[in-house]
Amino acid sequence: SAVISQKPSRDICQRGTSLTIQCQVDSQVTMMFWYRQQPGQSLTLIATANQGSEATYESGFVIDKFPISRPNLTFSTLTVSNMSPEDSSIYLCSAEGSGGAEQYFGPGTRLTVT
């Protein structure tokens, strides 16, 4: 399985600011994804990070709020822009495994917006 790391592991931010979360995979992968998990809730897909093209966003998520970069096959960033307390959540990246369907998750970034 892919080994996935994320930075930062947690952060406390003031409303109106932005935070960029980094996701690094130990091998080249075609598909990377970003999810949000609110406390005690399930995982919701934010977007698919496409290498060499714009990310594909799910309903309810927009590029201006959650810009994503995917400069190569091992790295992606998610920015949470103009944050409000409602953005307080855990943000997880995932990457596909060698089988092409399974996904493995990073450890997550716990974001608190005050």
Added chain:
Amino acid sequence: GENVEQHPSTLSVQEGDSAVIKCTYSDSASNYFPWYKQELGKRPQLIIDIRSNVGEKKDQRIAVTLNKTAKHFSLHITETQPEDSAVYFCAATSGSARQLTFGSGTQLTVLP
């Protein structure tokens, strides 16, 4: 889009008993069904998965069954142990998009 429903939301069993968690999906094109275990404060961990061309898959104490006609799949844990206590999520994905849609989760508690 895909919709995945998961039941029950909480499940308590005695150590050594079996636990069953059930999920239904809406998109008949879905063809891959993973199960994740998430311990408190940890990342979701893939524990078993099944593809649509298979009806059942086992891995030691864990098994997953799939009924494509009824569009439901289940996780079975036998001989439960306290370390099985966690939140379990089912998910489904279809086609080339490979996006996962998750169920709402089941908090499993194994009582010693």
